[in-house]
Amino acid sequence: MSDSEDDRPLVKAKSSATISKATDAAMDREVPTHNGVAPGVSMAMGPVTEMDIDEPITNGHAAGSKRKASLGKGKSYKDDSGSDDDDDVPLTKRRKTADSNSDSEDDKPLVKKVVKPIKATAHQIGEDSDDEVPLGVKLQETKAKIEKAAEKEAVKLRKEDKVAESKKKSKKKSSDDEDDDVPLKKKAKPAAKTNGTTKVKKEDSDDDDVPLVRKAPAAKKGKAEAATPKKKGKKDAESPGNEDAEPEEEEYRWWEDTAKGDGTKKWSTLEHNGVIFPPEYEPLPANVSLFYDGKPVKMHAVPEEIAHAFGAMLNSTHNVENPTFQKNFMEDFREALKQNGGAKDKKSGEKVDIKHFDKLDFQHIFNHVDAERQAKKALSAAEKKQKKAEKDAIEAPFLYCTWDGRKQKVGNFRVEPPGLFRGRGEHPKTGKWKKRVSPEQITINIGKEAMVPAPPVGHKWKEIKNDNEGTWLVMWQENVNGNYKYVMLAANSDVKGQSDFKKFEKARELKKHIDKIRKDYHRELKSDVMAERQRATAVYLIDQFALRAGNEKGDDEADTVGCCSLKFEHITLRKPDTVIFDFLGKDSIRFYSEVKVDPQVFKNLKIFKRDPKQDGDDIFDRLTTSALNKHLSNYMPGLTAKVFRTYNASFTMATLLKEMKKAPNAAEQMKDYNDANRKVAILCNHKRTVGAGHATQMEKMDTKIDGMRYQQWRLKQMMLDLDDKLKKKRGAAFFELPEGMTQDWIKEHQASLIEAEKVKITKKFEKENEKLEAEDQKAMKPKELESRLEVVKELESKFKKENKTGKVEAEGKGATVERFETQIEKLEQRIAVARVQSEDRENNKEVALSTSKINYIDPRLTVVFCKKFGVPIEKPFSKTMREKFDWAIKSVDEDWEF
Template identity: 60%
Template sequence: MASTSSDDDMPLARANGKLSASKISAAADRKMDQNASKARPGPPGLSIRNGPVVDEDAMDVDSSSNGAPKRKSRVSIGQAVNYKDQSDSEDNAPMAKRQKPNRKQVDSDSDDEPIARKKTNGAKLPPSIKETEKDESSDDDRPLGVKFAQKKADIEKAAAKEARAIKAADAKAKKPAPKKAIKDESDDEPLAKPKKRQSNGVSSAAKKTNGVKKEVDSDSDAPIAKKKTAAKGKATVNAKKVAVKSEKEESKDNSAAEDEEEEYRWWDAPKKEDDSIKWTTLEHNGVLFPPEYERLPKSVKLYYDGKAVNLDVRAEEVATFFGSMLHSTQNVENPVFQKNFFNDFKDILKETGGARDQDGKPVDIKDFKKLDFTKIFEHYKGISEAKKARPAAEKKAEKAEKDKFEAPYMYCKWDGRKEKVGNFRVEPPGLFRGRGEHPKTGTVKKRVMPEQVTINIGKDAKVPEPPAGHKWKAVQHDNKATWLAMWQENVNGNYKYVMLAANSTVKGQADFKKFEKARELKKHIARIRADYTKELKSEVMADRQRATAMYLIDKFALRAGNEKDTENEAETVGCCSLKYEHVSLVEPNKVIFDFLGKDSIRFYNEFIVDRQVFKNLKMFKKPPKEDGDDIFDRLTTSQLNKHLSSYMTGLTAKVFRTYNASWTMSQLLQKLPVNNITVAEKIKLYNDCNREVAILCNHKRSVGASHEATMEKLLDRIKGLKYQKWRYKMMMLDLDPKLKKKKGAAFFELDEDLTQEWIEEHQKFLVTEQQSKIQKKFEKDNEKRLAEGESKLPDKELKERLQVAKELEAKFKKENKTKKVEAEGKGATIEKFEGLIEKQDERVRNLELQVADREGNKEVALGTSKINYIDPRLTVVFAKKFNVPIEKFFSKTLRDKFNWAIQSVGDDPTWEF
């Protein structure tokens, strides 16, 4: 995979003509149009998510052999040499200079990966809040028309308009104001000096905090005599205020000393001069290692060819890794998982003296299929079930003991502040699973020892003690690093870091900077798009490839992609690393992508593109290129990001992705019809917008195995509410039979979906549920009595309590027979039951919204975009503006993580991305 800038050292494939020509002639450009269909091209920027194209003959390249776009399937990706060398025999080509590939390893989070902003699924704007039917799937067969293309264009136009407005504002701010020297009769100095402009181009009279202007008092227009008097009066008032303030601050400091967990509002604190210094003092207690392995009972053995075998403790532990997870069939039945485990298991056996039978004779374990882990699995299953069956008091006591043991590791002192540590536990040994079809799945993850761990801590802090008999690999004092401990795992050779928790100051500041940088991109996005549109026709192949990649990243959310060691990592690709077989072209301007993206999730999509982009891709796939060859052979991710940084300091592809997601969400939220609707309907609308952004970012997931069961339960709950609503109506008739004539017979009829068979099944469920609640309450009361030293309640008490369920069962039987329902409850009135019916209607409506929401989300992961790509302040502003509790959008964990957003936006609903 090595490559240099010398033609002599150029990879063989490229030397043989696999590298695209460095310069494009006008004739070659025109030739790409010769085979074009006369059919009118569709509007560019459209995504068609309706499965593989049927008309395969229309493709100039057929790579749709993977069948239906099922997310969990895997495409066959060619094992080819990485052709990222920029050298070429055409030295006279107008290339600035040959570019070397960047071999730097990229973090798995792909911080340098770019994204698009335009919607790729062709979904409509969030459906009307008055609709309760299920949302259409993102993979429906609905054709995408010009209307959707216009919607996408509108969002882009809004971005361009915003960029022009910002540019104009900046230009106006930079323009020097005319100087006026107004002299006082008694003073030769100018009365008013020109105001000093702030760094953001806003005068001192209007300072900004998170984009919200705060007016500052100004008396520049007052006569000088009044100014002095006002200043004197102000000084007196200010002196009093300072005195009062100092007293308040002193009391506040005292309370802070008592409560060291007082909130640190870093977003209001002055910015540090040296941002690279992360901390001045750092204290922590190291990491928590997993407990030592406990040997299996003598009665529990691994069996080979029907015979029990004895193993060394280390080999036995590895055997339990596999045996304890037999329930995870998607792993243990995976041939790659089995192969990798068995290879490592045999290596451990060699190191530990092998296996022996009950007579002490050696057993040669060489066939995986003869291994039987059943006894091991049953042993651990029994332990698990016994733990679950323990009394609640015992579980509670164990948790309290565990929390007490872990408490010293949960927090650290960061610049004197108490900060929560994220992952202080060292991962226990086991079997590596990986994501997708990782080639190393099943490999043994070895136990991490203290001798592998490096500690990062303050110079003056006490270094935590390693476990007895061990020592740390190293201790360092790097105040530019944000990790507390680090080690290297054995499977992929990756480094693992102990970091602060998501709600910590450091993590919050990182999030804030990320989203602020994305907001800054608003100033440059119009120019970036104009430039790459122009370069789509560049004579220089490297420039044309870069412009085409930027188009795809911008419009269709393709990730940039990074170079990988395909022998050790899953064969995932992105835009810059696309191979010949990943792209199929259908005249006149349809492009079909089919490849494994991040986390081995299959990216299958059909796009209608600009005709020039189609021509370019056709050129990049020009023979003699074939399967395994790079499409963008003169472009790397590092080169793309370097180009992006020329527009804006620190701009990378992932910043681009964050901007696109947040800007799209902002535009969608602004257009929502949220007047005169319920909170549940507002939440549904918000989730619809979030879904569109998630689809834009290709945050797809396979439909969960429990989805259908969950939906069935929700629909049953809706039926149950409708049944109870009908019972309330019948109770109204019991109180006043004349209501049937007043309200009409139709009002008292059963819903069509409530059959007598379903009603009887539902009644049985209600009786069983009542019995279960009584049983649990009885057990809980007994546990409480035992904890307080009292005797248990007699069984007679339980029978008396269960009588309520029997009475309910008898009532249902009578109702089924007489078709009448007697009014229940004290003080039963018509008005009371009408109120209960209204509540049931509201509950039904809310559940129907949940059904539509869940159906729409079954193949879309909303969390990733909401947590990582959508500026949380957009959600906070939406919640505050429309009086929706923030808890409806952010869990407790997310509220802690995004506390800076919740607090910094405050009560101002005018904040904009």
């Protein structure tokens, strides 16, 4: 135990139950009203460099400040399922760690390089930078406008619901009265059900009786058939000439099945084939060794596998040079040696006591692994194809399961291989050994009538369950963090789609209540009861700055933090109204953000930090996550803190899309979409550090644009070659070298064009030869390649002549001035598109667009954007996202509203 822990009081300081008027008045005198930027906007995010106040503790947490455990170690998979789902997965950006040569690891911060805080720019939100209005004010104006719109929308929706409910009651009463006059035998039979939905005659249907969140968009001409199940096959099985074809399974449009998924039972029948285990470890060859103090050592396969894993990672310096990674590796490596006979000198056979990390040499292991990697890359196309076919054949039985009689794709049916845990951010357990998972640790979830998959020979499963309230197929517990790992259905499966659908529908439902919630928490910010004031302040921070609620952690877990679990040292207050957050968030990713807040919130946080509180004490000491969520559920069933993140992102995007205008082309339309996405990310605090490869990517894009400008210049010179009078007609400026382009640059660019052509021809030749060999045909001789490369020599000669004479001869058959002008115009269009894309990428460098788009913005809004502006869905959604959000693509038209 450290000295700081010994000096800490056993009982943590706690806020008083009530707040006196004298305390409120004293704080009012201390905290003036804000100046400049209005509250509710994150001004900067990133590691802090210089501050005129006390700097927050490194890494956002102090020694001995871990929270008490709220769950026992014997928690089941049901207990564990209450944690945040993959909707909150952060970016996997890892920061480089401190140098390992320092004398003391304890005094070293894990972050090696400190950079300036990220600040949003005008271009990043699609605004002009020369505007006199400060960016913070502009952002706040946008946010205030959206919140005002949300308030009006909530009032309107509640009014519509009230009218609909009144109509429903009136109609029911009228129906009951009429039914009393009808003879019993004449009364209508219950409507027939098909595929989980009820067939209703059109004239009996009344859209007013349908809740707003379930109303279907009005059908348009040519789109009426979209609401009916479709065949997946290209041709109808019953079409002429195709009588014998087997009809394919009908597409299940579950989003039209309103009765599905209301209960806790998730399936009735479930069949699957279990999991695939990773291959067993293959010991190193006799000529490859781990070296200790200059001597090759041999050991049991168990510790050798751990050493092999470290040696294979030598090129991953941000891991292997991390002192925490090294320390944890050594602990587990030495323990494995201790349990398996230790290590011996390969030559003398004497026992070797491995104690010091800096005496270990993994280079021979890395060289061996790297040689294997290169050999794999060097395989011919035919060999790669064969290996893939073999792998696919092994995996085929595990790809799909049968869920309630329907074939569903399984997400990840492979058991995690053993390896060194990396973690995200600054995880304290990075470098720990993830042990090999055995069948005896595996729990299978399957239908009662289904055949249980057979375990590997000589093994047995830990347990067989028939849990139809769970959506998992297989489960095991890993040893590093004690987390439960699950095999689930794929992202594009019905079950996952329904989960996403319900999440976004819940956010849509919040629209009806958001004004009441905001009105209530603003009122309670001044409550005399401490618990109410803390709760109101927490809801304010969650709603305005997208903070996660946070859960208590056990002593053996990473000390990650959310709003309700913020400690004294995680918040720094800077007068008059700036709050600086600095803590380890989800997955140990450092969260740093400077925000302007409401003066009352600033005053409250000052009260929550009053003496005798100190580092390690809770800010919200009279609030828990469960109590907060219970309070929120009073507004609407199922409302929790994390719904605000989805709601704020989706409602903001919906508002911005309504204001969007038609652009000249798809590239500029996508830029407008990304500008809106960026505003969502900035206003909802979805930011990131600049990627390591960003500068290189931008340089490549600039080179591509310059290359097209050079092509334009050459075409203009060819026009002069055909008609030298054009210089006088069009003006000399039209034919001059583009700005910033020199003769030296031209020669360098020409050399790159020559090399690129050479590589292209050579690769094509090699690929054709591989194909011939795969078909048992005679390969082409090297002379054929030499013949093809004559084109490269001709190109080189042509460039030399152009540079010498200063003239470019017209190329191609039927060369005309008009033809070259057409080519120049096409290049101009391509340059314009490339510049838009370049600007877009530059603006994206500090904003996490994908976080918002994948997890928080309702995908149906993106579908509406594409249909409204004629943009291909492939532009905003990758193939994986199109599969994941297939339900969204098929369920709405351009008139749908969030």
